[in-house]
Amino acid sequence: MDIWQAIILGVAQGLAEFLPISSSGHLVLLQQIFGIQESGLFFGVMLHVGTLIAVFVVFWKDIVAILKKPIQKLTxxxxxxxxxxxxxxxxxxxxxxxxxxxxxxxxxxLVTAVVLFLSDxxxxxxxNLEQMNGKNALIVGICQAIAIVPGISRSGSTIVGSLTQKLDRRSAARFSFLMSIPAILGSAVMEVKDVIVEGTGGIPLLPVLVGMAVSAVFGYIAIRAMLKxxxxxxxKYFAxxxxxxxxxxxxxxxxxxxFF
Structure with a gap:
């Protein structure tokens, strides 16, 4: 993998993690198009770390509030x-x-397309989030679990799931983005053992760091755009x-x- 491929994958991850177009699906597709043969486990984890940085930057007030008072309803x-x-x-x-x-x-x-068409x-x-209950959160969580399948958008599924639970649209987006924090952290933790065994998977460190940085920048842009x-x-345009x-x-x- 070279620098330009890392940049393109970083852009795709940053935008697609928060825009409802499936980041995992785009990474699988682009890796097929580029013919990337190296193990992408470590690289994928670092791209997700980049998007996590973007969430921290945009929602730092929410995160600080949770850290100051971890035992609360939102947690x-x-x-x-x-x-x-x-x-x-x-x-x-x-x-x-x-x-x-x-x-x-x-x-x-195609599943994502149907879901997004219906969402409007x-x-x-x-x-709002203060009025949300455990049942609402569980249903949105099931939507997130289904979105583990590449091509099914995590942000799209969780936002639409939130809308079906009668959340206003801004609260739905906010909850979806906050949900990405434990989701991304959990995914990274689960892969730590394999990453230790595989190392960088044959990918030089510089493309990994560049991809992570690009993912963070475009993740920030995507979050800001999606809130609007x-x-x-x-x-429907994403659909x-x-x-x-x-x-x-x-x-x-x-x-x-x-490619396939």
């Missing part, structure tokens, strides 16, 4: 929402790794984009075989 809601993804990660790890081979990538993108038709909710987009009900990508992937898998 409990985030824990409940994280449990489904933990269960999937612990008990279905082999299945998840198989999905990352890209076999179902096109279908994942969900009536505006009135709940969600309130204006413009998810069109992922639908086109999904059709392209399926066409390549079944007909052209350029």
């Amino acid at each position: 409990g809601l985030l824990i409940v929402a994280t449990v489904p993804a933990i269960i999937v990660g612990l008990f279905f790890k082999d299945t998840v790794e198989m999905l990352f081979a890209g076999k179902f990538l096109g279908w994942g993108f 038709r969900i009536p505006e909710g009135k709940k 987009i969600i309130t204006n009900k413009k998810m 069109i984009y992922v639908a086109v990508v999904g059709v392209f992937v399926l066409a390549d898998q079944f007909i052209f075989h350029w």
